[in-house]
Amino acid sequence: MKLVIRKKEIINYIFLALIILGSDTLLFATNSNKNFIRFSQIVIISVTGILIFLFLLKRKRINKNAIFVFTVAVSLLLSVLVNGMAGGSLQKIFLLLFGYFATRLISFEEFAKYYVNIMKFIAIISLVGVVFANAIVDTGMLPVITNNNGLTFSFAFFTNIPTMNALRHRNFGPFWEPGVFQAYLFIALYYAVFLLNL
Numbered sequence: 001m002k003l004v005i006r007k008k009e010i011i012n013y014i015f016l017a018l019i020i021l022g023s024d025t026l027l028f029a030t031n032s033n034k035n036f037i038r039f040s041q042i043v044i045i046s047v048t049g050i051l052i053f054l055f056l057l058k059r060k061r062i063n064k065n066a067i068f069v070f071t072v073a074v075s076l077l078l079s080v081l082v083n084g085m086a087g088g089s090l091q092k093i094f095l096l097l098f099g100y101f102a103t104r105l106i107s108f109e110e111f112a113k114y115y116v117n118i119m120k121f122i123a124i125i126s127l128v129g130v131v132f133a134n135a136i137v138d139t140g141m142l143p144v145i146t147n148n149n150g151l152t153f154s155f156a157f158f159t160n161i162p163t164m165n166a167l168r169h170r171n172f173g174p175f176w177e178p179g180v181f182q183a184y185l186f187i188a189l190y191y192a193v194f195l196l197n198l
Contacts, residue, residue, distance in 0.1 A: 009114075015102050016114040018047060020122075020184065021174060023095055026160045030147040030176040041091050048094045051101040060104055069100040112191040119188035122158050126173040126181070129159035133168040136161055147176065 023029060028040035073093045080089045103111050129136065136142065142154040144163065153160040153172070160172045173181035 012106055012110065012114050013118065015047070015051075016111070016118055018044065019095065019099060019102065020115070020118055023091060024176065024180050024184075025174045026145055026147060026153060026172065026176045027155065027157075027174070030149075032146045032148055032150075041094075044091060044094050044098060048098040048101070051098060051105065055101050055104055058105070063104070066100060069096050072096055109195065112195050116188045116192050116196060119184060122173055123185065125156070126159040126171050129156060129161050130169070130171050133161045134165075137163055137168075 021028070022040050022044050027036055029037070031037060073096050076089045076093050076096075106114075136156070137154050142156055142161075145153050145155045145160065147153070151167075152163045154163060158174050160174060162168055162170070162172070170178045171181060172178050173184075175181040175184070
């Protein structure tokens, strides 16, 4: 059977991948090289602007869910104004808007389907990384990323493998901490079981 992926699906997968990978990953959240963090912020702000433009172009209306999104966004903005400019808070505001307008342009069921598929792919890659961690690190072929705490990881984009042997049993996935990866997986599991009935 021939696998056919439509242009719209590719775009939706890219949007969802940005939501998942754009803020909580090692590369874009706790990388000691701040240029990657700034790049992530610029991409998220730019794509959010595109989504808002598409939303207005299709003449869609703001729904009741926007009250929650905009309340949280205003709260974060007030926090930034009171406590000083913080790139992390501004990024979260744009991620909220990104998520809201993305889900207004596609149905929640579609959103859940793309999210689960992306997380399944990431989970499989991360498991391969954990099983073959020693061999992968020993080859020295992958680029090395250093986080804010000085820990180094072999970087394979969809998963990070600690160069420190004592941490290699922990599955980081692409995220900065295994607990963050776990949270994203729990959301995927919830969608799969209770929404998509997989």
